Amino acid sequence: MPKQLIKGNDALVKGAVLAGCRAFYGYPITPANEIAEAAAYYIPLAGGTFLQAESEVAAINMVYGAASAGIRAMTASSGPGISLMSEGISYIAGAELPCVVVNVMRGGPGLGNIAPEQSDYFQAVKGGGHGNYRCLVLAPATAQEMCDLTRLAFDLADKYRNPVFILADGYTGQMMEPVDFLTVDAHAQVTPEWAVDGTAETRKNLITSLYIHPDELEAHVRKLEAKYKRASEVETRWENYRTEDADVVFLGYGVVARILKSVVEMLRGRGIRAGLLRPITLFPFPSGEIRRLAKQAALFYVVEMSTGQMVEDVRLAVEGARPVEFYSRVGGNVPSAEEIFEKVLKTMEARAANSVEEVLSHA
Amino acid sequence: MPVTAMREDRGFIEINAQECKGCGLCVEACVQKVLHLSPHLNHYGYHPAEYDGRGCNGCGVCFYACPEPGAIRVFKAVA
Amino acid sequence: MPEMKQTHGKAQCFYDTYERKGELTHQTHYCPGCGHGISMKLLAEAIDELGIRDRVILVSPVGCSVFLYYYFDVGNVQVAHGRAPAVATGLKRARPDSIVISYQGDGDLAAIGSSEILHAANRGELITCLFANNAIYGMTGGQMAPTTLLGRKTTTTPFGRDKIKDGYPLHVSEVLSSLEAPVFVERVALGSTKQILAAKRAIRKAVETQVKGLGFSLVEILSPCPTIWKQDPVEAQKFVRETMAEVYPVSNKCDRTATAEPHPAPAPAPDLDELPRILKLPAAAPAGTAPRALREDLDCRIKIAGFGGQGVLLLGQLLAEAGMDDGLEVSWLPSYGPEMRSGTSNCHVRLASKPVDSPLVTKSSVLIALNEPSLDKFLEEVEPGGLVLYNGDEIPEDARRQDVTMRALPFFEIADEVGTAKAGNIVVLGALLEALPLLPAEIVDRAMARVVKGEKWLEIDRKAMERGRQAMNAVVSAVVSAVVSAVVSKEAHCHA
The missing domain is CATH 3.40.50.970 (Thiamin diphosphate (ThDP)-binding fold, Pyr/PP domains)
Structure with missing residues (x-):
């Protein structure tokens, strides 16, 4: 058909x-x-x-x-x-x-x-x-x-x-x-x-x-x-998108995950190894996969159109092993890929006074 | 044991004493006035209704007055 | 001694012993003299007499009668407080051959569930509702019910029910019988043997109304609650007979059983292999076209913006439909939410060789602006090297960019020439495809034939498409090479 x-x-x-x-x-x-x-x-x-x-x-x-x-x-x-x-x-x-x-x-x-x-x-x-x-x-x-x-x-x-x-x-x-x-x-x-x-x-x-x-x-x-x-x-289901070598792992679901795929591509264009873990089931939550990625990734970055709900589950899964950053838009505003991209770069810079690469090298 | 019907009676009833809660509605409803509450307590601590043993006409009023599904069985003479 | 035969005894549809109860399995859980037991018996007799035990689904409420399923050897469903008529609706419509009987108290039906009972009755649901009205909340220990009589002291009306503060006793049967749909509504009472026998007849008739498929039926049963009323059972029965019945007249409120037509039986469900037709799933695969050089790394992000009625959404949909037919990955996203205010309309279309990530176009390779506000709003987000088509005679001076190709055409005036300005969006489509040969003409035509309803409109649209192509060709023939790079280049989306 x-x-x-x-x-x-x-x-x-x-x-x-x-x-x-x-x-x-x-x-x-x-x-x-x-x-x-x-x-x-x-x-x-x-x-x-x-x-x-x-x-x-x-x-x-x-x-x-x-x-x-x-x-x-x-x-x-x-x-x-x-x-x-x-x-x-x-x-x-x-x-x-x-x-x-x-x-x-x-x-x-x-x-x-x-x-x-x-x-x-x-x-x-x-x-x-x-x-x-x-x-x-x-x-x-x-x-x-x-x-x-x-x-x-x-x-x-x-x-x-x-x-x-x-x-x-x-x-x-x-x-x-x-x-x-x-x-x-x-x-x-x-x-x-x-x-x-x-x-x-x-x-x-x-x-x-x-x-x-x-x-x-x-x-x-x-x-x-x-x-x-x-x-x-x-029953836990998720999608990995370019996480195999990712230093920065994004998490988002629904339309946000689609936007984050664009962000991943933009960051890769800048030489930053980014990937996306898209939960398909929110309960059960892919905590095991997050823990697995926490061994390799330096930074988790959660984007939601809420003031921070799923990010709590991500933090519970990461158990403090890695920093978990969060960015959100609410009220009906949908974050654009460009806006997230800029925020991520700023966040990464803020996390290390020197360079993004240095942050990642700590992984 | 069912109470034996008297020759002149047109019916009789059986009361399951363990099912009865002694509310007295059947005693009140009985047209023939042939029911009373037992002075004894049943297994659950109620004074169950009792048939006097004679005078029932099998009308069934006590059955409908009784809130318990199966505490009363009514028997009537076959015409 | 004459031969004796049992004339009254436990109904067949009661369990012999009440195993679900767990303890004291020979007795009901009701207090001595409670009306619920009598109502249950009357219902059980109706079920037995009508021979419907296997078909009955009994819906238990929240309240003292919550445990109907301890006693009735029928299908049982226990539900939330007040929701029995809604659950009964779902059950009956799922299983039209079943006999669905709900049983509710006055708090359940007349207070928290007043909406559910009103609407189930008004829809004429083929269900039977028994409504035990004892004018008090029994299970929770004696609070005021909507049916509590004026002046009565309850735990929540310690000074007596006050009509100013608490309102009046609610006359459910009168309210429901004022509706057009209910077929049988009657108020009965358990205040005397005579009343009980009348109640038996009413309950049987109510169930029979459903068995015959005639419609909604309800019996309100004025019922004693000796424990909470703090009366002995005989006094309580007298209170029902003499005091409650004063406020709540015992009589039939509505009986349309003689004239009501049985509801028609539901049509048989279609076979599963009918579903693709029913769901309008596509029947046959359109023949694809050979991949062309342009498509190798195609990533065309189109934003179309204008005001409502210009056909913005359809234009985008046609591009997406044709793109899909051409084997591309596509997405179409309409303006949504706050963007829909002020009569503006826009959509985002992506045509790509690879799976579409974000369906949002926030950096466009093509902007189609059908009015000036749209041009002003979205010009900034066009990628360098991109294409802008503007609906007008010329690009406004304050909205010009040197790093993008901008072309103005009066699309809707051109459409007027083929008969209707409504086809302006199709003129745009023709012009776009002429400027940028994203999709083969025959693929676009096939998509148009599928989406556009009516042969007349299709003819107009085909002319409009052609005029659009001609108009663009007259304006410029060299656009293609200028913009192709914008839609094929990955660099265009790399913000390094």
């Missing part, structure tokens, strides 16, 4: 349909509307349900219902809406239901604005809702990944019976790029054995996040904990 030039948001929906998603419940919010609009068109044609709910609170609970019945279900929103969904996501994690939640991030806090930010990293990666749970978090950077990671998200959601986030940004959603849909095989949904679908076979099943006795809840929470540990061992 030839490639199709398509917006990331549309690629995500087509990927979801090919992944077997047959239930989409959402509530309008910019900049995630196009996902709901495409879902409203395609999912009913594929034999599924699209419903515009009365709120994000209702939407995520409708997802809870569809997931309980064993249907691949999703929703899409942006920061303020995800905040409202956080209750339901906690229940979904607690009840061990699979679902996919897309956050096309916008500026916050509060109403913020509709421009791209990456300030919902904590919300997605560290919790958002109450209790001992984690969400798996995937961060696409291309339209192709909007499709492919959505398929992966549904598989991971089923595999771990857990909500999976697609943490996207407005650029990745709005951008058109060629997408090869052949990489996605259509998924034939089979009712999972734990589901409650209104048949004699599943009549004995129970979906709940309630464990009234402390020992039972502890056992349940330990089970979730073990699940997240297992996911951390086998």
